[in-house]
């Protein structure tokens with residue numbers, strides 16, 4: 001960039017007077033309608049700008065790659081710059097003191113800090129600007145670290161020139177900044193949690209314990225998620241249901257939790273503090289006792305007796321049992337469901353009415369029940385929509401869904417679980433025999449750069465495969481387990497010790513990615529082929545059963561949900577946190593938080609910890625009772641507005657409306673709804689919409705400063 005500019009030196013000569021200033025004269029920003037009243041303590045809109053520039057060394061992060069003194073000397077030559085300084089760490093308290101003191105002593109009207117990214121320290125420097133006596137929005141940041149010193153660390157001259165560009169551009173904008181005033185809105189004393197796996201349940205319980213009315217929405221008829229399908233948990237070997245069921249019961253009993261199972265969020269409107277959420281409650285076809293009571297059926301409603309189940313003639317595979325056990329069209333997934341309420345699968349039900357007869361006087365069954373749309377208002381929301389297993393049949397070389405004795409890890413969980421389809425007896429699906437040689441294939445679809453699987457590590461498959469190896473030693477005398485692995489990642493508390501324990505129990509570890517698996521058509525035994533990369537020899541291992549530790553991927557509903565809540569996702573499709581280290585539970589949508597594995601693979605302890613973090617973060621605005629909205633609203637210049645209304649339809653947040661004013665139709669912005677995305681401003685054919693803090697003259701000044709700037 002800097003090189004390009006040097007070549008354009010003719011333009012530099014033209015710039016006798018600062019182009020910024022010329023542009024400012026030509027096209028002054030209109031005073032924002034939203035916040036015109038109060039002037040900042042030390043500035044007025046007609047004043048000659050006096051900008052202070054503060055250049056940060058960031059230790060050697062910046063100073064090690066560019067010439068701070070040269071940037072400082074250059075900044076002194078820029079129009080409107082009244083003061084320049086540098087400091088080792090401007091974000092430190094003494095560094096901020098430098099800003100505050102300069103504002104007071106130099107009578108500055110705006111500040112520029114050339115340092116890291118606004119995402120990291122904009123709030124810090126805004127606060128310093130405010131404490132120095134200026135409106136905090138009189139601050140502009142020049143990123144000379146992430147976008148400069150870190151990427152040009154071997155080009156000191158180029159990095160220095162680029163830093164000068166960044167400072168010049170920031171000064172051009174700072175010279176035109178105006179006072180802005182955040183809007184304060186009240187916060188609804190209620191929260192929404194979407195997803196009732198272990199993370200969602202934990203978040204809901206914590207919010208409820210904090211005295212907050214919490215709506216817990218789950219798409220399945222019961223809560224509990226994947227954890228309720230597990231037999232044991234690693235490394236403690238707790239019975240999964242034993243530790244989960246009390247939590248499920250607590251959720252069902254909590255007076256502050258309104259549990260909405262078999263329900264989905266259909267629409268979300270509004271903003272932090274005031275989300276209007278529409279929820280579709282799918283028809284269970286079975287009335288709760290409260291619903292029966294409301295219909296005047298005294299003592300009626302479903303009590304979970306199961307009388308209806310036996311006569312139902314429709315048989316379907318039970319998803320909870322990974323299809324290895326049947327269920328009826330009227331069903332509960334497993335005996336511990338919460339709430340204990342039967343559900344009719346209307347896609348399969350033939351409406352024969354036999355269940356109605358069996359249900360008798362309880363009159364719980366309503367075959368004509370329809371979905372219901374419920375509207376709720378909440379202040380904040382926690383998304384805990386979990387994960388799905390990668391469809392491992394896509395890796396055709398391993399024979400899943402082709403060879404009967406190749407199963408996934410979740411199928412293995414149900415097979416080994418006492419409440420599962422085989423009452424905890426591990427058997428081969430092909431013949432019901434107890435396997436004596438079991439192969440566990442780790443990284444099945446994870447760390448896979450073929451374009452078919454997932455490039456990331458699924459994080460918990462190493463550990464549950466070790467647990468599976470332990471479980472078969474516990475249940476099958478004389479069994480031999482083989483773990484085919486790339487690396488064993490036992491990073492958690494007591495995980496490494498668990499790994500040693502499984503080695504001591506006799507598990508054999510073979511380091512190598514499994515190339516393919518073939519079936520002996522007569523015995524249905526499987527041959528696992530790989531290269532042992534430690535012993536440097538090919539392996540052909542004959543086993544009775546293969547368990548694939550399938551990769552995990554974002555749950556099916558992730559994309560729809562993220563669009564509803566305006567949350568971004570990573571390249572892999574996981575929901576994206578606001579900052580991976582400093583704000584791991586937040587999102588870029590204020591008031592929306594993430595819990596559990598919806599943001600990436602997490603084991604149970606990490607999922608629960610993140611849920612506690614998300615619940616805590618979600619409760620803060622609710623307990624404060626009000627929140628400040630950044631004043632980056634769109635503003636309508638009514639004289640220019642033709643009232644065409646095209647922006648109204650474009651706004652993704654429904655923040656715009658046409659209104660009648662003084663006999664004209666003009667656009668009006670609902671500030672609290674506007675997210676400042678700029679869609680409307682970019683579109684308006686008449687240029688009637690400007691954005692606070694990103695007003696047209698400010699942007700034009702920046703572009704001019706870039707194009708007409710250069711060495712001065």
Ligand code: SF4
Pocket residue numbers: 311312313314328329330344348349350351352353354355356367
């Ligand atoms: S009406 Fe539907 S749910 Fe009831 S018994 Fe018949 S098929 Fe089963």
Ligand code: SF4
Pocket residue numbers: 633634650651652653654655656669673674675676677678679680681
């Ligand atoms: S900037 Fe415009 S399009 Fe974007 S939210 Fe605000 S009003 Fe809507």
